Amino acid sequence: MLSERQKEILKYIVEEYIKSAKPVSSNKICNILNCSSATVRNEMVILEECHLLEKNHFASGRQPSEEGYRYYVNNLMQPKNMSGEDMLKLQTIFHNNSLDLSDTIKKSIELVSEITNYTALVLGKNAKNNRLKKVQTVPLEENKVLTMVITDKGFVEHKILSLPSSISTNELQKTVDLINRLVIGTPLDEISEKLEYSVKPIIGKYVKQHEILYNTFYDAFNEINHKNNDVHFAGKTKFLNQPEFNSVDKVKDILNKFDNISFVEKMTEEDNGVNVYIGSDSDISDDVSIVKTKYNIDGDEGTIAIIGPKRMEYDKVVGLLDYIKQNIGGQNEK
Amino acid sequence: MLSERQKEILKYIVEEYIKSAKPVSSNKICNILNCSSATVRNEMVILEECHLLEKNHFASGRQPSEEGYRYYVNNLMQPKNMSGEDMLKLQTIFHNNSLDLSDTIKKSIELVSEITNYTALVLGKNAKNNRLKKVQTVPLEENKVLTMVITDKGFVEHKILSLPSSISTNELQKTVDLINRLVIGTPLDEISEKLEYSVKPIIGKYVKQHEILYNTFYDAFNEINHKNNDVHFAGKTKFLNQPEFNSVDKVKDILNKFDNISFVEKMTEEDNGVNVYIGSDSDISDDVSIVKTKYNIDGDEGTIAIIGPKRMEYDKVVGLLDYIKQNIGGQNEK
DNA sequence: TTTTAGCATTTTAGTGTTGACATTGCTAAA
DNA sequence: TTTAGCAATGTCAACACTAAAATGCTAAAA
Numbered sequence A, B: 001m002l003s004e005r006q007k008e009i010l011k012y013i014v015e016e017y018i019k020s021a022k023p024v025s026s027n028k029i030c031n032i033l034n035c036s037s038a039t040v041r042n043e044m045v046i047l048e049e050c051h052l053l054e055k056n057h058f059a060s061g062r063q064p065s066e067e068g069y070r071y072y073v074n075n076l077m078q079p080k081n082m083s084g085e086d087m088l089k090l091q092t093i094f095h096n097n098s099l100d101l102s103d104t105i106k107k108s109i110e111l112v113s114e115i116t117n118y119t120a121l122v123l124g125k126n127a128k129n130n131r132l133k134k135v136q137t138v139p140l141e142e143n144k145v146l147t148m149v150i151t152d153k154g155f156v157e158h159k160i161l162s163l164p165s166s167i168s169t170n171e172l173q174k175t176v177d178l179i180n181r182l183v184i185g186t187p188l189d190e191i192s193e194k195l196e197y198s199v200k201p202i203i204g205k206y207v208k209q210h211e212i213l214y215n216t217f218y219d220a221f222n223e224i225n226h227k228n229n230d231v232h233f234a235g236k237t238k239f240l241n242q243p244e245f246n247s248v249d250k251v252k253d254i255l256n257k258f259d260n261i262s263f264v265e266k267m268t269e270e271d272n273g274v275n276v277y278i279g280s281d282s283d284i285s286d287d288v289s290i291v292k293t294k295y296n297i298d299g300d301e302g303t304i305a306i307i308g309p310k311r312m313e314y315d316k317v318v319g320l321l322d323y324i325k326q327n328i329g330g331q332n333e334k
Numbered sequence C: 001t002t003t004t005a006g007c008a009t010t011t012t013a014g015t016g017t018t019g020a021c022a023t024t025g026c027t028a029a030a
Numbered sequence D: 001t002t003t004a005g006c007a008a009t010g011t012c013a014a015c016a017c018t019a020a021a022a023t024g025c026t027a028a029a030a
Helices: A004-020 A026-033 A037-049 A066-076 A084-094 A101-116 A169-183 A188-206 A210-227 A248-260 A264-269 A314-328 B004-020 B026-033 B037-049 B066-076 B084-094 B101-116 B169-183 B188-206 B210-227 B248-260 B264-269 B314-328
Strands: A053-055 A062-064 A119-123 A132-139 A144-151 A156-162 A231-234 A274-278 A288-297 A300-309 B053-055 B062-064 B119-123 B132-139 B144-151 B156-162 B231-234 B274-278 B288-297 B300-309
Touching: A004 A026, A004 A037, A004 A062, A004 A066, A026 A037, A037 A053, A037 A062, A062 A066, A066 A274, A066 A314, A084 A101, A084 A314, A101 A119, A101 A231, A101 A300, A101 A314, A119 A264, A132 A169, A132 B132, A144 A210, A144 B144, A156 A210, A156 B156, A169 A188, A169 A210, A188 A210, A248 B248, A264 A288, A264 A300, A274 A314, A288 A314, A300 A314, B004 B026, B004 B037, B004 B062, B004 B066, B026 B037, B037 B053, B037 B062, B062 B066, B066 B274, B066 B314, B084 B101, B084 B314, B101 B119, B101 B231, B101 B300, B101 B314, B119 B264, B132 B169, B144 B210, B156 B210, B169 B188, B169 B210, B188 B210, B264 B288, B264 B300, B274 B314, B288 B314, B300 B314
Parallel strands: none
Antiparallel strands: A053 A062, A119 A231, A119 A300, A132 A144, A144 A156, A274 A288, A288 A300, B053 B062, B119 B231, B119 B300, B132 B144, B144 B156, B274 B288, B288 B300
């Protein structure tokens, strides 16, 4: 158990190190605590024995260890409120009615990345819960058909199908009508089953070349559903501004991890609330941290995450995601 | 006019420097030419007077100047044939019928970036030449309307419009019908004028709240047309592997230029064939070069470009783009 | 006239030294 | 328990020195 003074020292060191990226000396701290540097040093020895602080070399100042950051985030940190200006900008995006949901989310993580100066990403934008509003086809030249899938939330996905020329427009239209009649209102991720159980058995009655047509649409729906489960970044290169990423190798390493996105698994598993993954917990690099939260806007679920240096302004970032979680998910009626 | 030996020396220096990124000394060359290093040095002085070679300092070896690269590309270089394996991979992508055109192009520039180890980008997929096939609206909840613009080549762009609730579905539909009647077949980039000249004057006869409706659609078309002129990158960070980009500042600089994409203007202006923009010509940075070509697949025009260090393997890259231009644009029937 | 050998010259890259500075750990006194 | 004082440790920048790599130039050889 740490004494109050030890906590105060740890808090100061973490916050100072976050600001300056430089190890903090006992001298700087004693000015604030009204005690001598020797006293601070004695406390620092204890904090170091608890693995909360580290030294680079014998006579460097102290900096937080990974556990130190963790202790800070869990026990010492006070989430910081967003500035009114930033809140306004965010609200403006969320209340811009002319954007569809996925554009709104993209735009907002761009803003989040601007505000924080860290990399932001959104994961999911799961239109899976969207319900089918309409399927529509438009014949193009030759034997190609543009097929559009439209959901109740205004999500549109399209695909060009190539059908054998033996198939008439008429037959195609019948198939589309049948799908529209039977499948409308189904959530996107249940469409495959629905097709299987309610369309497949009876399509033969209405449509001649039903096998080809059924399979084509079945595949198209499947593909559209998969396409849709992806990751979107903003400010991928923001951390080039951080002094600890001054070597091209480190940068390369991290950008590669961004492309491999195996680290996102961690982000889907956790509970609600705002989660912080520090250093090695991030599964990206010991030098970065991730702060993430799930959002749920009117049924549309996903995860927003912010990736920055381990030396991240946790108070600001956690405050921001808190705000998004509480004020966007609920009250907005998108 | 350069002598044969001078050309040979220049060619060797360019190719050696491309391989090693290190200045080339007279000693290395004399082994190959069967003459003494002093002879080579004499020639190098002449090449330097022609501004084809440069030195970093008094006693460094020589490296090509920007003009040197240009001379090499225009007079000395032999475009290199692609490997059979790479050709096969490329053909596989282009003959995959289940991808639509823009996906095919995205996939293929990803492959191009893999093959070359440079950044690749595609520019255009200029639906500007596409002609309007159909405008379609789907009412969503509240007073939102999903509007889709479909072209003859299967290009789809959509946007959610917010209309005042005073406007009835009926009036909306009349507007859409009118647009469809008068504007179908117009190339996308001429739609604004067409609306102005043929729809605006008469819409009042058919539609009550014509001002709001006309303006809404006019704006939507404008936005769609702008949106549509975009750029897609693959391997944006490839040049982190190049030794000349060893400073984070240089990297940051270039990645910023990629986001600003003002440099693409250069790429739309030029003629046919494969064009090479070296160093300052690239409008990105003195340290990079761009090799680009236009493609035209079944009427769909665009530009493919490869961005790499000035020390780029021009022979390989030009060979690759040559191949794409000749074998993909023509014979393939997408 | 062209080529070459030889040599002084220029510059980088690496290494070692030095002194100033920051900071710590320890000890003994307050 | 706190603090003053001091030796010890390590960084950092400046400087000098050396070895290596090339070059330019000159004068002799081909």
